[in-house]
Amino acid sequence: MSKHAFPDSQRAGVYRAIAERRDMRHFCSGTVAPALLARLLEAAHQAPSVGLMQPWRFIRITQREVREAIAEQVEAERLLTAKALGERGDTFMQLKVEGILECAELLVVALMDGREAHVFGRRTLPQMDLASAACAIQNLWLAARAEGLGMGWVSLFDPQALAALLQMPVGAEPIAVICLGPVAEFYSAPMLALEGWAEPRPLDELLYHNSWGASG
């Protein structure tokens, strides 16, 4: 074992957070203490970023009317998604896909404006800014799980409408509506697996060697 490895209990904590994190849509009452919310956001902010550009911006929603406007936008997109899903639309409509009005804290994560000035690591892959922000959100998710809080990443929205609602400048782009807060319990498996929406595939089907599709 590496001399840089964490002690067993700390290492177990990392694997446990990874294994027990869930994309939550069911929240219960309660609040998130300010110091705890600050700790979670600092965890997000410690994410890696391409060229150290820190492209993430967090918007904490505290006004009820803004939260309700976001809920309306998500509901509109839920209906459009159901339509786009064709024959699976009815099944989709049975799923609970967000907990925006119930969760203790609502956050919107966006990519900053002015990203075109950042070339390092992005000349051929400009979308690496999104990858960095997703790492920040995963940090938040894992830290929240360790604290016993649920979190859900909702991507059912029209980014232009949400940008307008939150007065984002040209070039900024919302990527996530984050529901965060106490939950009665965590799902025992991904909710979409429990609900039969999709069957998760095992790792060995997605792992190749030296070229696409080749087994080891």
Add this chain to the structure above:
Amino acid sequence: MSKHAFPDSQRAGVYRAIAERRDMRHFCSGTVAPALLARLLEAAHQAPSVGLMQPWRFIRITQREVREAIAEQVEAERLLTAKALGERGDTFMQLKVEGILECAELLVVALMDGREAHVFGRRTLPQMDLASAACAIQNLWLAARAEGLGMGWVSLFDPQALAALLQMPVGAEPIAVICLGPVAEFYSAPMLALEGWAEPRPLDELLYHNSWGASG
């Protein structure tokens, strides 16, 4: 505190992995035991994914000639990036931006082909597949740190050339060259901060309330 919260030492492990994870470019000799590599990849594979689509594909590179061909592609892009950076190109060329030939294990992560069939959570934000794969890579990064192994995400490559080298089907898309393995030490801060490439900004400058730019 939530009844679902982890015990202190496990919680500390999560925050420590988040805080001490680094985007490593310097590796030392040594190997990654097969069981350990499998554990890390399973951690990656437990990431959330939009609509449970699991868009990630991992290609482990074990053939030296493939590794060398990837190193050549990255070197070509490094030179093109330096040129694109203009007056910062010289400074960029002084940085160590990858450890492809030195690291114990080399992985390529790609988005699968056929993603257009997945509509859930992607009708207006098709790039959420990349976000999911980035969460998987962040899991790998944090688990590696807990195990005392370094990891670096290299995005200096031409995705079409890398896809061709690894015989990816149309629609699949490489997003990361991952260097993984033992390191002599972890950087005390992000390498690009230590090297003076960029000055990290504090969280409070990137956190707004209810609308863009608004303080709480």
